[in-house]
Amino acid sequence: MKKTVFLGALTVAGLAAGAAAAGTLDDVKARGKLNCGVTTGLVGFAAPDANGEWHGFDVAVCRAMAAAILGDPKAVEFVPTTGKTRFTALASGEVDVLARNTTWTLSRDVDLKFTFVGVNYYDGQGFMVPKALGVSSAKELDGATVCIQTGTTTELNLADYFRKNNISYEPVPIETNAEGQQQYLAGACDTYTTDASGLAATRATFENPADHVVLPEIVSKEPLGPLVRHGDDEWGDVARWTLNALIAAEELGITSANVKEMASAAGNNPEINRLLGTEGNLGEMLGLSADWAVNAISAGGNYGEIFARNIGENTPIGLSRGLNAQWTDGGLLYSPPFR
Structure with missing residues (x-):
């Protein structure tokens, strides 16, 4: 009996090792492109322009991921999905990540076997x-x-x-x-x-x-955020910490305008140094280059910049930060530490 259990455990371990060895991160690197599921068109969040180029708040998350992984924010294939087709597209592997105003719920997390990597917009x-x-x-x-x-x-x-x-x-x-x-x-x-x-x-x-x-x-309550498939924790980590990098960058005063300069030499803030790769090996832990977060932030700016440009009060959408303000400003936006 013990032998059977042991062999069963080995089989499961082997399958898990095989899945880890051929994970989504490796697929994306080999393909040279991130496949991102988006909405069929919601101005400010995800919509193509007259030239077919996608723009928006959710689009920016995928561009940041592509920049973090591949060094190119344009290395993204945007796949339009409806409320009905989005989960099939993710489960089947047609898309690597879903970033399309999707609410984090228990049944989607548990029953549909998806992993939400964070909240990029608190809604209702x-x-x-x-x-x-x-x-x-x-x-x-x-x-x-x-x-x-x-x-x-x-x-x-x-x-x-x-x-x-x-x-x-x-x-x-x-x-x-x-x-x-x-x-x-x-x-x-x-x-x-x-x-x-x-x-x-x-x-x-x-x-x-x-x-x-x-x-x-x-x-x-509609906590909206990007999601990936269950069973590929390494890929989930990349998606999660790319979003966290954008949130933390705003809190730490890192912008698209100053990120390259701040990354050129280590400063006196250890967390900024770790985030930007001038200290430690966080990029290596994620299977990415040391400047992964620099590339992600350079793609479209920090969370605040992305919000203001796409859906903020000075856009036709006209949304205030509200719950989506940083925790230091009374909002719910909060990134775990980069250490």
Whole structure:
């Protein structure tokens, strides 16, 4: 009996060793390109321009990863996915990482066998209505038709919220944000519900944004972040610590403008030195070059720069930092130590 258990353990260990030996990091290096799953198009977060080049808050995470791993922020293939297709794309290996406003939940973490590597945007679900509807609260939406993306936590939260408040609704199922926008503007539904950040991004693209209002209720917690497949911890580490590098860089005052200079010589802040590779061997631990974080930060700046450029208050999206401020400024943004 002991022999069988021992041999079984060896078999499992062998399989695990084989998986580790041919992990996603090695695949990406050999391919020379990162395959990144994104949304089909949400301005500010992930959307292609007229030339087909992708831009946005989530896009920046993948560009930072490509820079950290391959030294080139443009070595990324962006794969558009819907709420329904995104998890299949990741599980099947079509994409290496999913970075598309996806909520971290227990069932996705445990049942779907994914690993969320952190939160890059703390969000919550809201409702948008035409101002002409005369509604000032989501609790006044009894009997409303609601545009809702299928295969999302939004769909489940909607049912929970209306049930708790003893009001009814009629769902209008949609596949993509573009379809939701089209249906909502065509009057096919009284309200459109999704993450509040998504509503702000969608509203900013309207011809007359002022004709539409986002209601005050936030009815859920939506911690959005990048995710990878279970079973490849080394790859998860690379994704996790690239995101952490962008967050820590803002806290430590490292920007796209000064990172090269700060990395040229060790300063008097040991954590900055470790992050930028002038001290220690953090890059080696990750299977990356010593300047991995320098490359990641150079790609699009630190977290604050990425936020301000894509979705911040001076953009058409107009989002304030709120919960996404650094912990030192009263927000939830917090990176574990680089040591």
